[in-house]
Amino acid sequence: MSSAVKLEAKxxxxxxxxxxxxxxxxxxxxxxxxxxxxxxxKRADGTCARNGNREIVLKAIGEGMSTKVNANVGxxxxxxxxxxxxxxxxIAVRYGADTVMDLSTGSSSSDGGSGDLDETRxxxxxxxxxxxxxxxxxxxxMEKAGLRAIVEMDSDDMFNAVRRHAEDGIxxxxxxxxxxxxxxxxxxxxxxxxxxVSRGGAFLAAWMMHNERENPFYAEYxxxxxxxxxxxxxLSLGDGLRPGCIADASDRAKFMEAxxxxxxxxxxxxxxxxxLVEGPGHVPLDEIEASVKVLKHLTDFAPLYLLGPLxxxxxxxYDHLVSSIGGAVAGxxxxxxxxMVSPSEHLALPSVSxxxxxxxxTKIAAxxxxxxxxxxxxxxxxxxxxxxxxxxxxxxxxxxxxxxxxEEARRIRASRPPLSDSDACSVCGDLCxxxxxxxx
Amino acid sequence: MSSAVKLEAKxxxxxxxxxxxxxxxxxxxxxxxxxxxxxxxKRADGTCARNGNREIVLKAIGEGMSTKVNANVGxxxxxxxxxxxxxxxxIAVRYGADTVMDLSTGSSSSDGGSGDLDETRxxxxxxxxxxxxxxxxxxxxMEKAGLRAIVEMDSDDMFNAVRRHAEDGIxxxxxxxxxxxxxxxxxxxxxxxxxxVSRGGAFLAAWMMHNERENPFYAEYxxxxxxxxxxxxxLSLGDGLRPGCIADASDRAKFMEAxxxxxxxxxxxxxxxxxLVEGPGHVPLDEIEASVKVLKHLTDFAPLYLLGPLxxxxxxxYDHLVSSIGGAVAGxxxxxxxxMVSPSEHLALPSVSxxxxxxxxTKIAAxxxxxxxxxxxxxxxxxxxxxxxxxxxxxxxxxxxxxxxxEEARRIRASRPPLSDSDACSVCGDLCxxxxxxxx
Numbered sequence: 001m002s003s004a005v006k007l008e009a010k011x012x013x014x015x016x017x018x019x020x021x022x023x024x025x026x027x028x029x030x031x032x033x034x035x036x037x038x039x040x041x042k043r044a045d046g047t048c049a050r051n052g053n054r055e056i057v058l059k060a061i062g063e064g065m066s067t068k069v070n071a072n073v074g075x076x077x078x079x080x081x082x083x084x085x086x087x088x089x090x091i092a093v094r095y096g097a098d099t100v101m102d103l104s105t106g107s108s109s110s111d112g113g114s115g116d117l118d119e120t121r122x123x124x125x126x127x128x129x130x131x132x133x134x135x136x137x138x139x140x141x142m143e144k145a146g147l148r149a150i151v152e153m154d155s156d157d158m159f160n161a162v163r164r165h166a167e168d169g170i171x172x173x174x175x176x177x178x179x180x181x182x183x184x185x186x187x188x189x190x191x192x193x194x195x196x197v198s199r200g201g202a203f204l205a206a207w208m209m210h211n212e213r214e215n216p217f218y219a220e221y222x223x224x225x226x227x228x229x230x231x232x233x234x235l236s237l238g239d240g241l242r243p244g245c246i247a248d249a250s251d252r253a254k255f256m257e258a259x260x261x262x263x264x265x266x267x268x269x270x271x272x273x274x275x276l277v278e279g280p281g282h283v284p285l286d287e288i289e290a291s292v293k294v295l296k297h298l299t300d301f302a303p304l305y306l307l308g309p310l311x312x313x314x315x316x317x318y319d320h321l322v323s324s325i326g327g328a329v330a331g332x333x334x335x336x337x338x339x340m341v342s343p344s345e346h347l348a349l350p351s352v353s354x355x356x357x358x359x360x361x362t363k364i365a366a367x368x369x370x371x372x373x374x375x376x377x378x379x380x381x382x383x384x385x386x387x388x389x390x391x392x393x394x395x396x397x398x399x400x401x402x403x404x405x406x407e408e409a410r411r412i413r414a415s416r417p418p419l420s421d422s423d424a425c426s427v428c429g430d431l432c433x434x435x436x437x438x439x440x
Numbered sequence: 441m442s443s444a445v446k447l448e449a450k451x452x453x454x455x456x457x458x459x460x461x462x463x464x465x466x467x468x469x470x471x472x473x474x475x476x477x478x479x480x481x482k483r484a485d486g487t488c489a490r491n492g493n494r495e496i497v498l499k500a501i502g503e504g505m506s507t508k509v510n511a512n513v514g515x516x517x518x519x520x521x522x523x524x525x526x527x528x529x530x531i532a533v534r535y536g537a538d539t540v541m542d543l544s545t546g547s548s549s550s551d552g553g554s555g556d557l558d559e560t561r562x563x564x565x566x567x568x569x570x571x572x573x574x575x576x577x578x579x580x581x582m583e584k585a586g587l588r589a590i591v592e593m594d595s596d597d598m599f600n601a602v603r604r605h606a607e608d609g610i611x612x613x614x615x616x617x618x619x620x621x622x623x624x625x626x627x628x629x630x631x632x633x634x635x636x637v638s639r640g641g642a643f644l645a646a647w648m649m650h651n652e653r654e655n656p657f658y659a660e661y662x663x664x665x666x667x668x669x670x671x672x673x674x675l676s677l678g679d680g681l682r683p684g685c686i687a688d689a690s691d692r693a694k695f696m697e698a699x700x701x702x703x704x705x706x707x708x709x710x711x712x713x714x715x716l717v718e719g720p721g722h723v724p725l726d727e728i729e730a731s732v733k734v735l736k737h738l739t740d741f742a743p744l745y746l747l748g749p750l751x752x753x754x755x756x757x758y759d760h761l762v763s764s765i766g767g768a769v770a771g772x773x774x775x776x777x778x779x780m781v782s783p784s785e786h787l788a789l790p791s792v793s794x795x796x797x798x799x800x801x802t803k804i805a806a807x808x809x810x811x812x813x814x815x816x817x818x819x820x821x822x823x824x825x826x827x828x829x830x831x832x833x834x835x836x837x838x839x840x841x842x843x844x845x846x847e848e849a850r851r852i853r854a855s856r857p858p859l860s861d862s863d864a865c866s867v868c869g870d871l872c873x874x875x876x877x878x879x880x
Contacts, residue, residue: 077869078859105871141871193828194874202873245828246811246821285772286812311768311808313824313831316839317848321761321801325808328751328765332725346831347849348856349866361761368751368765371686372726381686384753388633388685391753391786399756408757409787416788419518426789429517431545431581433642434634 006044006232007037007058015060020379026060033265034301035062036274038099038131038234042169053125053169056132059098061276061337062303064375067366068098068337070133070305071359075106075120076349082120088355089128095359095405097340099172100124101133105199107142117142122168131171133236136161137217141203151207155216159223166231173233174278175224176200176240177217177264178257184208187241187253194244197281201240221264225271234274236305237261242281245313249283250291255298262299276337277302283309288326292333305337306330319345320358324365331369338362360405367404394423394434446484446672447477447498455500460819466500473705474741475502476714478539478571478612481672493565493609496572499538501716501777502743504815507806508538508777510573510745511799515546515560516789522560528795529568535799535845537780539612540564541573545639547582557582562608571611573676576601577640577657591647595656599663606671613673614718615664616640616680617657617704618697624648627681627693634684637721641680661704665711674714676745677701682721685753689723690731695738702739716777717742719770723749728766732773745777746770759785760798764805771809778802800845807844834863834874 007015007030015037016026029035037060043053061068071092073085082104089100104120117139125132140161141150165173179201187195196202204215217224228235241257243249261277268275277299283291288309295304309326310319323341331338342350342358350358370380383402390398396413403409416426424432447455447470455477456466469475477500483493501508511532513525522544529540544560557579565572580601581590605613619641627635636642644655657664668675681697683689701717708715717739723731728749735744749766750759763781771778782790782798790798810820823842830838836853843849856866864872 076866077871078866079856105868193825194832197873199868199871199873245831246824247828284811285768285808312804312811313827314807314842315804315844317843317845317852318800318804321764322804322808324761325765325768325805328725329769343848344852344856344867347852347865351855354852360758364752364755364758364762365765367754368725368762371724371752384686385633387753388687391685392634402754403757404755405757408783412757412784412794413787415791416519416784425787426516426518427784428545428639431517431639433637433639 011058015058019060019065021064021375025064029063032301033269033275034303035060035065036234036276036303037061038133038172038274039232040166040169040171041232042167043171044232052122054127054129056129056171059131061305063301063334063336065336066376066380067331067335067369067373069096069340069359069362069366070099070101070337071097071340071355072101072103073124073355074102074104075116077106079349080106080116082116082123084352085120086123086127087352088350089124091352091356092340092359093128093130095356096363097130097359099131099133100128101135103135103138105138105142121165121170125169133172133174134165134170135174135200135238136165137176137200137203139164150203151210153207155220158216159220159227162224163227166227166233171234172236172276174200174236174238175217176204176238177215177221177224178237178260179204179208179240180215180218180260181208183241183253183257183260186256190248190251190253192243192248192251192253194248196241197244198238198240198242200238201242204240218260221267225268225273228268228273229271234276235268236276236278237264239278239280242279242307243283245282246284249280250287254280255294258295258298265299265302275302276305279304279306279335280309281307282313283311283326285311285326285329288329289333292330292335296334303336304334305339306335307339308341310341316346317343319343320361324361327362328365328368331366332372335369338366363404392434394432396423451498455498459500459505461504461815465504469503472741473709473715474743475500475505476674476716476743477501478573478674478714479672480606480609480611482609483611484672492562494567494569496569496611499571501745503741503774503776505776506816506820507771507775507809507813509536509799509802509806510539510541510777510779511537511795512541512543512779513564513795514542514544515556517546519789520546520556522556522563524792525560526563526567527792528790529564531792531796532780532799533568533570535796536803537570537799539571539573540568541575541614543575543578545578545582561605561610565609573612573614574605574610575614575640575678576605577616577643579604581643590643591650593647595660598656599660599667602664603667606667606673611674612676612716614640614676614678615657616644616678617655617661617664618677618700619644619648619680620655620658620700621648623681623693623697623700626696630688630691630693632683632688632691632693634688636681637684638678638680638682640678641682644680658700661707665708665713668708668713669711674716675708676716676718677704679718679720682719682747683723685722686724689720690727694720695734698735698738705739705742715742716745719744719746719775720749721747722753723751723766725751725766725769728769729773732770732775736774743776744774745779746775747779748781750781756786757783759783760801764801767802768805768808771806772812775809778806803844832874834872836863
């Protein structure tokens, strides 16, 4: 099987160098579908500038690569300000986002038009230089939602939204193709507290129940693959049935959907389409290892893209942190790609500063995972070892340079500087163990 | 072996009820030394008020109990403001600290007097109602440090400081009795980047090297046990050789000290003294399980009190979060007691708000651990399940009540309230999956 993404030799070389792996290893993993490098063909064929899109930094996502981080941005029905969403995308990239997803659902036209959605997406494509993802079903639904009748979409609406996003240059799209009649039946028998918490999953389930038909993304998956292949768009197979609370974390519905996604992974690879798999959600600490390993096996080791997992439900306002605990552990066990959760999760549309804080803590989780990840640990450890030596020398300049967020580290140190005549900090002053006072 | 702490039947009953365990189980674990309930005899004999000390809420720390959280407060040589330290202790308790340690080293007298240290300690004892811990070697050292000659302490200075703290009503004290000639020899051969990062450990190592003598807390451990028994003070056996960076995390010096601490645990139990064991420090994610399990075995399952562990060195300014990742994982594998790390760790003496943020994230880590901890998971899960049902009902009042920090959750929701005519939040507005719009 050959790699689904067409890379020039020099591009492959540069990605391999960024990851600290050999070109041969990268190529082997790409060919096996264990690593993907999302990039729309429109980004590669020299039409970027013509489209108003920026060229992107290529990112390898998957086994043996450093843990990647995605930032979700996008308007909501209640807050439609695309300047702010562009600002969020920019700040996310500034603080290390490897990719950005535009999840906009905010359209100001009451007639079901979605000009705002197109505008937000295109602005983000033109303003940031990382791979951009979307969930086209949102747009398809929004164009009907003005009429309050999501269930009245037809399958053409769905595929047209996919095509429109691909045509714009979107690099990866989420499709909830695993929400099929079989998995919904398993869901009904699962006895969950929170049945469906995925917005895309819920749109499709509602449509399927109302229309008594199969999910078009599942029934006409071959057609989806054709579009994806045409534009070299990476499919991110969404977990529309992801559990939404600790109680539901490891139920039959979740794994039924994953089994389906695994079959869809195989089909995508056979069609020469790059594919990622999305995972939950809410998982208690002691179920993360099993969850990650089983998902990896069921999906033939496709790159695993996780939202969270959140390891408790009771910390709204701190879900970025809750998610970074779960993300670090999931990364250790093989998750490849972490979706940033912001402090406002479960409460409100995030602000720009929420995106910044969410990014920083997710980058910390990703790095903590890289420190113990096969193929990445030596590279990651060099930073920590350098920090340890900088601490030993009381070399604050170097410590700040190495800090994931040097601004915050500087701010805190400056807020209470040492008063003693020493290079220590104000915790111990001239009693600092690193001052070698025992020899004085 | 009988329990080292004298509890009245009704006290035992109330602690068991708080933990959701039977009195028989609690008594059995106390008798085995796997659980301790720190309380100075001066708190129990009715002299609390006479001493100006408050009665305390008893806390069971150890196997099968909920994961406890300690907050460190205290002046430094550079910042001596005991009103602020009392304020930190109060805010820590308000946000859920089970215990508080006063680590003050700030004395404004230049002649080696330590009136400020006594004052800070006594104020904290009188103002908060949780068990209070200290590290008496700090005071012994400070009384010499005015002369810049910590190495000139004699062993009487050290034991007198212990006795003074015990006499004041301190409930648990850290003694670095495992920093002995044997473990220092192992340290020399370990080739660490950062040799000693524990302040108490460094004081003692310097003293031992300068004086060419054994650590008095080790050599005269029997005398220490006498004092502890007299006041019913719990000993917290400090890890003076704890690793201070990821590179040093699992070295021979650390486990050599733990072996010594294990022997000291047995001696303490034989003498009828309650004992905790302190653990590191900096540990990468994939070494936490081994670290916790080995420490538990080496110390005959004494309650394990962890600082961190920090899972990366490169996030100064966010070490509260880094520590909560490690603490949650350590808790899952059996750590019983987490020492809060503040955002200012490695940078500056914490502010009051640093203590608050550190507490909240450490409580989240402790709860995430309790969700998967034998003996606590059912009790902990009730909160998460209630939150899931409150979410399902879109019952925001109940969601806020259940939130670990309801103020922050309320603030975020209020900052971007839903504009649609719905009970949803502004992420999805009236597209909220919980609104059951599919039936509309």
